[in-house]
Amino acid sequence: MIRFLHTADWQIGTQFGQFEPDEAAHLAEARFETVRRIADEAAARKVDAVLVAGDVFDLQTVSDTVIRRLFGALQAFSGPWIMLPGNHDAALVESVWTRAQRLNCIAPNVRVVLEPGVVLLDECRSALLCAPLTQRITYDDTTAFFDAAETPPGYHRVGLAHGSVSGILQEGIDSSNPIAPTRAASARLDYLALGDWHGHVRVDERIWYAGTHEQDRFRGNDPGFMLDVTLREPGASPRVEPVRVGKYQWHRWDETIAVPTDVDSLKARLAALNGNDVLRLAVSGTAALADAEALHVAVEEARARVRALRVDLSGLQVLPTADDLAELGAQSGYLAKVVARLRGLQEDPQSDPREVARAAEALLLLARIQRELPREARSA
CATH class of the missing domain: 3.60.21.10 (Metallo-dependent phosphatases)
Incomplete structure (x- = not known):
């Protein structure tokens, strides 16, 4: 034997x-x-x-x-x-x-x-x-x-x-x-x-x-x-x-966001990862501004836990809702026009994919800047 x-x-x-x-x-x-x-x-x-x-x-x-x-x-x-x-x-x-x-x-x-x-x-x-x-x-x-x-x-x-x-x-x-x-x-x-x-x-x-x-x-x-x-x-x-016998588990997730519960599900899966995980994540679809922000936070929190993370969120369109606009003070005026323009770029099928990705990033940046202001100072 x-x-x-x-x-x-x-x-x-x-x-x-x-x-x-x-x-x-x-x-x-x-x-x-x-x-x-x-x-x-x-x-x-x-x-x-x-x-x-x-x-x-x-x-x-x-x-x-x-x-x-x-x-x-x-x-x-x-x-x-x-x-x-x-x-x-x-x-x-x-x-x-x-x-x-x-x-x-x-x-x-x-x-x-x-x-x-x-x-x-x-x-x-x-x-x-x-x-x-x-x-x-x-x-x-x-x-x-x-x-x-x-x-x-x-x-x-x-x-x-x-x-x-x-x-x-x-x-x-x-x-x-x-x-x-x-x-x-x-x-x-x-x-x-x-x-x-x-x-x-x-x-x-x-x-x-x-x-x-x-x-x-x-x-x-x-x-x-x-x-x-x-x-x-x-x-x-x-x-x-x-x-x-392997130490690290490598994962490739290609996720499509269509409804808020998709974001919740992805956040839960990210939260379950630990230092023995290596992840490549690509996200596409559409999300409300608040949901997109929450997803970005979950990704960065996961980055701090896992051994390695490669992420591509360029396929995710960020489409603010009425509640999002109210929270940002962007229901009217110049800021509302900027938000509408950025949303329109994402929804236009003729838009260059790179422009779509930049529009989503700009909306998230704009939201972060607005949220850092006192509520009474947010532009309307």
Whole structure:
């Protein structure tokens, strides 16, 4: 029997350029923290090995310090780590892996597989058929040699590769680094551990993607997991348990406001977020001035709680009601004309979207200025 953890796509060194520097720093640090969590789990679960199916590093050019920190994060588990280069950290003649070797920071229990071949784990009678990427993009199936690869009798046959199972994954990513969907069957594999897709996915009973250990995109494809895999005897079905290890939860909300209760609902959802959440929020639709102001306050309060927030309110039209106008002292006179003009810009289907967004912002700014005045001083 062999029990191992299957993980992949750590992308150590990811820059997170879409975020503010302090936000990006926390997100980058979480990738190290979650590697340490995987090491702790490996030790606690007493697994036989940890298989890392490619893209350990996001770039070949990460600093020496990043390389040292990554290998230092593995220390809690003293068993075998089997690491495979992927498309981001391919086993080039000169690569992040050769630099790590020169730095002498790879512990003896960490095996970096730089050439296609078979790695034997004799203590658990298992043979790992490894297909590292030796260039960033390939158009041949690097796992093809698995079919003819010889392994000792009675050993588990476990494949380890990085690429795209043809015809399975979305968004047209099947064009490079292809892997045949029948590979587990044709190569008599008990399990095929894959990396490249950033969510954990069951392709079939024996072929799995582990996904990235720490979410890095606003995409709902179940990232943030590792897989705890048990093979009891050669040929038997694997037992696969997804285990959540990621620190941050990324959310993408596209909200449309039509009635005041929509604002109340969104405010409640924002209030439920905490420091482990990363949010991209886009709001469209229409709201009364008071509701729009309340939503802006809720967004800024959420910004102070969550780890990172990207927000776009440019699609929300702010249309003052009679009550709003009365509160601002804008029922008549010059101020009423300004408000009417700004409202008209938003309601005119011929208006440039940028002008619509600026009109909404101007109304909110005008409201804030008016509310800061004593009620008796508000212009009518």
